[in-house]
Amino acid sequence: MQRQNLTAAISDREPPQSLRTQIADAVEAAILGGEHPPGARLIERELVDRFGVSSIPVREALQDLEAKGLVVKVPNVGCRVVEFTKHDTEAVCEFRRTLEPLVFRWAAARITIEWHAPLTEQWVRFSRAAATGNSPDFFREDIAFHRLIWQIAGNRFASRALEGTIGPLLAAGLAIDSNSVSFNLQREARKHKPILDAILAGDGDRAANLLLEIAGNFEFHFRSAAIPAPVRKRGR
Numbered sequence: 001m002q003r004q005n006l007t008a009a010i011s012d013r014e015p016p017q018s019l020r021t022q023i024a025d026a027v028e029a030a031i032l033g034g035e036h037p038p039g040a041r042l043i044e045r046e047l048v049d050r051f052g053v054s055s056i057p058v059r060e061a062l063q064d065l066e067a068k069g070l071v072v073k074v075p076n077v078g079c080r081v082v083e084f085t086k087h088d089t090e091a092v093c094e095f096r097r098t099l100e101p102l103v104f105r106w107a108a109a110r111i112t113i114e115w116h117a118p119l120t121e122q123w124v125r126f127s128r129a130a131a132t133g134n135s136p137d138f139f140r141e142d143i144a145f146h147r148l149i150w151q152i153a154g155n156r157f158a159s160r161a162l163e164g165t166i167g168p169l170l171a172a173g174l175a176i177d178s179n180s181v182s183f184n185l186q187r188e189a190r191k192h193k194p195i196l197d198a199i200l201a202g203d204g205d206r207a208a209n210l211l212l213e214i215a216g217n218f219e220f221h222f223r224s225a226a227i228p229a230p231v232r233k234r235g236r
Helices: 002-010 020-031 044-051 055-067 085-108 114-131 134-155 156-173 186-202 203-224
Strands: 071-074 076-082
Touching: 002 055, 020 044, 020 055, 020 134, 055 076, 055 134, 085 134, 085 156, 085 186, 085 203, 114 186, 134 156, 134 186, 156 186, 186 203
Parallel strands: none
Antiparallel strands: 071 076
16 A cells, blocks of 8 residues: 555656656655654665665655655664654754744745746645645645745755754644644644735735744644654654
8 A cells, every 4th residue: 555655646746757856755745644654764675666666766865855854864774754852843943933934034025926826826735735634735735835935035045944844843743633623724724825915915024923823833733742652663
């Protein structure tokens, strides 16, 4: 079943991409989908067999995922899905509250008309994912929305820093019970619409303040989520 899911993730991609990128995207989707939980090993030879490719694009894909902060290399073990400690979570949340609002301000100040349609279309995909009630799809489209805003902001160093922290935070965030009344996917997606409107209107202060509200809500649910030990230790 795992192989079918990941192969489908590759075949659904548009337009054609390199094997390296397709594999990285498929494994990222599996991580965000909970198929590879925090702490799980990603064994290179198993990925080679699963995708039916040589070890080179798999190794390159794992390097890309490491750069995104989704996997870490462990000496004498290989790659594991990133696993946050309580201290890690606090540090990442603090970092996000400091940097990402500034990046949203830059995006609002620098957006051009050419970006209006792509950003709006990404929010629509995000909203549709929320409507399905599928939390993995929700988190994938959520980070895609944020990544597009980082790109619009035009600072690759800030984007790289955020990529290595917020991606893994959202991956670990799948521990949240997204079906609970307190964390409703559609309600959370609707909160992003005013951010979209603010950036399109060039209102950086409003976009930044709205982001801080959303980030604070996510942090609250993330910290209060109970993560059962057996799930975290799977994939030894």
